[in-house]
Amino acid sequence: MAANFWTSTHYKQLLDPEEVDVVHPLDRERGVTVEDFKLVKMHMAQYILRLAQHVKVRQRVIATAVTYMRRVYTRKSMSEYDPRLVAPACLYLAAKAEESTVQAKALAFFIRKLYAEEKPRYERYEIKDILEMEMKILEALNYYLVVFHPYRSLTHLLQDAGMDDMTQFTWGLVNDTYKMDLILVHPPHLIALACIYIASVYKDRDTTSWFEELRVDMNVVKNIAVEILDFYENHKLIAEDRVNAVFNKLALKP
Amino acid sequence: MGDGILSSGRGNSSSNRPEWLQQYDLIGKIGEGTYGLVFLARIKPPSANRGKFIAIKKFKQSKDGDGVSPTAIREIMLLREISHENVVKLVNVHINPVDMSLYLAFDFAEHDLYEIIRHHRDKVNQSINPYTVKSLLWQLLNGLNYLHSNWIIHRDLKPSNILVMGEGEEQGVVKIADFGLARVYQAPLKPLSENGVVVTIWYRAPELLLGAKHYTSAVDMWAVGCIFAELLTLKPLFQGQEAKGNPNPFQGDQLDKIFKVLGHPTQEKWPMLVNLPHWQSDLQHIQRRKYDDNALGSVVRLSSKSPAYELLSKMLEYDPQKRITAAQALEHEYFRIEPLPGRNALVPSTPGDRVNYPTRPVDTSTDIEGTTSLQPSQSASSGNAVAGNMAGAHIVTNRSMPRPMHMGGMQRMQAPGMTGYNVNPNAMGGGMNPAGIPMQRGVANQAQQQQLSRRKDPGMGMAGYPPQQKSRRF
Numbered sequence: 001m002a003a004n005f006w007t008s009t010h011y012k013q014l015l016d017p018e019e020v021d022v023v024h025p026l027d028r029e030r031g032v033t034v035e036d037f038k039l040v041k042m043h044m045a046q047y048i049l050r051l052a053q054h055v056k057v058r059q060r061v062i063a064t065a066v067t068y069m070r071r072v073y074t075r076k077s078m079s080e081y082d083p084r085l086v087a088p089a090c091l092y093l094a095a096k097a098e099e100s101t102v103q104a105k106a107l108a109f110f111i112r113k114l115y116a117e118e119k120p121r122y123e124r125y126e127i128k129d130i131l132e133m134e135m136k137i138l139e140a141l142n143y144y145l146v147v148f149h150p151y152r153s154l155t156h157l158l159q160d161a162g163m164d165d166m167t168q169f170t171w172g173l174v175n176d177t178y179k180m181d182l183i184l185v186h187p188p189h190l191i192a193l194a195c196i197y198i199a200s201v202y203k204d205r206d207t208t209s210w211f212e213e214l215r216v217d218m219n220v221v222k223n224i225a226v227e228i229l230d231f232y233e234n235h236k237l238i239a240e241d242r243v244n245a246v247f248n249k250l251a252l253k254p
Numbered sequence: 255m256g257d258g259i260l261s262s263g264r265g266n267s268s269s270n271r272p273e274w275l276q277q278y279d280l281i282g283k284i285g286e287g288t289y290g291l292v293f294l295a296r297i298k299p300p301s302a303n304r305g306k307f308i309a310i311k312k313f314k315q316s317k318d319g320d321g322v323s324p325t326a327i328r329e330i331m332l333l334r335e336i337s338h339e340n341v342v343k344l345v346n347v348h349i350n351p352v353d354m355s356l357y358l359a360f361d362f363a364e365h366d367l368y369e370i371i372r373h374h375r376d377k378v379n380q381s382i383n384p385y386t387v388k389s390l391l392w393q394l395l396n397g398l399n400y401l402h403s404n405w406i407i408h409r410d411l412k413p414s415n416i417l418v419m420g421e422g423e424e425q426g427v428v429k430i431a432d433f434g435l436a437r438v439y440q441a442p443l444k445p446l447s448e449n450g451v452v453v454t455i456w457y458r459a460p461e462l463l464l465g466a467k468h469y470t471s472a473v474d475m476w477a478v479g480c481i482f483a484e485l486l487t488l489k490p491l492f493q494g495q496e497a498k499g500n501p502n503p504f505q506g507d508q509l510d511k512i513f514k515v516l517g518h519p520t521q522e523k524w525p526m527l528v529n530l531p532h533w534q535s536d537l538q539h540i541q542r543r544k545y546d547d548n549a550l551g552s553v554v555r556l557s558s559k560s561p562a563y564e565l566l567s568k569m570l571e572y573d574p575q576k577r578i579t580a581a582q583a584l585e586h587e588y589f590r591i592e593p594l595p596g597r598n599a600l601v602p603s604t605p606g607d608r609v610n611y612p613t614r615p616v617d618t619s620t621d622i623e624g625t626t627s628l629q630p631s632q633s634a635s636s637g638n639a640v641a642g643n644m645a646g647a648h649i650v651t652n653r654s655m656p657r658p659m660h661m662g663g664m665q666r667m668q669a670p671g672m673t674g675y676n677v678n679p680n681a682m683g684g685g686m687n688p689a690g691i692p693m694q695r696g697v698a699n700q701a702q703q704q705q706l707s708r709r710k711d712p713g714m715g716m717a718g719y720p721p722q723q724k725s726r727r728f
Contacts (some may be wrong), residue, residue, distance in 0.1 A: 004404060006334060009334060009335055079573040092321070093322075093327070096322070096324040096327045096328075097327055097328070097331055099324070099328070101320075101324050103320060104319065104320050104321060105319075127319070130321070130356060131319075131320075132351060132354070132705075134319075134321045134322060135322065135349045135351055135354060135356070136351075138322065138347075138349065138356075139349055143330050143334050143697055144335070144349045145330065145331040145334065146331055146332075146335050237721065
């Protein structure tokens, strides 16, 4: 269970990519496309990160929060579950689950701060809203809260491969994978391996024999790596106006 | 769960009663603690599980206005992942958005080690038969071995958290309960005191009492040793007086009680001892009195050559690194000699030794809403105890009228001197059933399923609160 990924509810809940890229009918009615859907999730992952930097929680909490947010949208619509509230509420819940509890008051303060500093498109959500959404998220997650992340395996694998010097680079790659839905689809250690694979190609390290000895399906690892590279290619930056356009769609009645 | 019965519907306009409650017949309150209240309920038709008894643990909204309590979150988180015959089974989670309360539904367990020990000590006045002791201990270790091999430390093992199933298919099966303090220990764990948590000191391992910063699974094994001794003697092994104060006072008396029985630890036997904060700073205080002799054998009345004694002393090993693990304990000779442990711990092979344990008392006057909500949006009338009780009476009327008190229920009633321990200013107030009407015996005896955990409530500010005190008293 908690220490064994293969018996965990995380493993049991892994989805096929086709299941993840389904826009909820309510959102589809409002003209939201799969691309829009991915864009908003990416944007909200960024938002969680920014908020998290203010309330000062570990990377692990951020990763768990983003995973919760992505899991929520495999079941719920963005029209009914406003991403701008779901994102902070996921961070709030993840902080409790990962034993780094953040006060709702503090979170609401930084939501207002980000709101003041940046885009006016953020609703002024208050503490009460976060607390209500926390419960709705718990329910949407079907109360499955344990999430495994690639970080732990990454550290072990890098050591094993004698690539400790690549820690920072690969860690950053793993962080970026949360801008995608990979955590909903692949076992975390394979995501870690894909990041190591990218690093070894990028930095011109010969890891062929090391990968061969691992007895993992290299096709899967390479496919994940390609997905990550495609992502970098296609999303050099998040187009703010495009995100705004999707929010406008969501707010419109069909 | 996951079968579509999770629900969160708002109550209708006339009451705050959540819709999901309609799938249950609520029978009454069976426990309470800092986290909230525990209710006994029965699944209604048309569910396939109709008639099955469940315990519903209601978590209050956290007082600081911070939503679902982290304790509840962590308990759900762990319980959703684990599955073992000797671990309590979470069958459902419900939320009530109206007052932001959260409910965990468990299989109901009729007994627990606290009540079984108390029954033997105060009622039948005889020790628990060796088959039952060994079977209870084996199953406890079996569940604990499962938890530890999944990197979960319970951290609050004590007799009242070790449940035992009543009549039915799983009769006499041990269920470890109350995972509010349990943790996955892949990451270093903060001391409980830093999380503002207070737990029973009687079962606390010496390394924690001496200020060790991190928990290991060995702390659970120490607690098992204490529980083993208590099953043998019917008395808590180390009944220290708890030191009060903030945030985490040094529990000198508890250590003294331990040293008195086991002798002082020495650096030769426990090399890390000198690195423990309290051993350093309180050296004089701790060592003011010297106990050199090991009196464990005489305290538990076991020959030092017996396998039972050998196992017990390995559980009560000072050095956590040398302390026996759950996996090793299961292999111990004690479990290989007669009487062999069995699945039904309550029914020994010789029928004459069977003890009929009392069923849990049920307070049928307390409704699921019976606890005062902190949510200001709740209407004044539904928030007070009287209205709550009226609603409760309504439910009970639907299934079976509470009868005048049965004498049969009296045996579970609290001794008069102890009533003060469980005054819950929120829930009990004027609404407390003065007659302490117990659940009907017939109902109680049919209980086939079980579980429920009630944690002693350390947070109610009860002076001199001994860890054993049940906080539910009717």
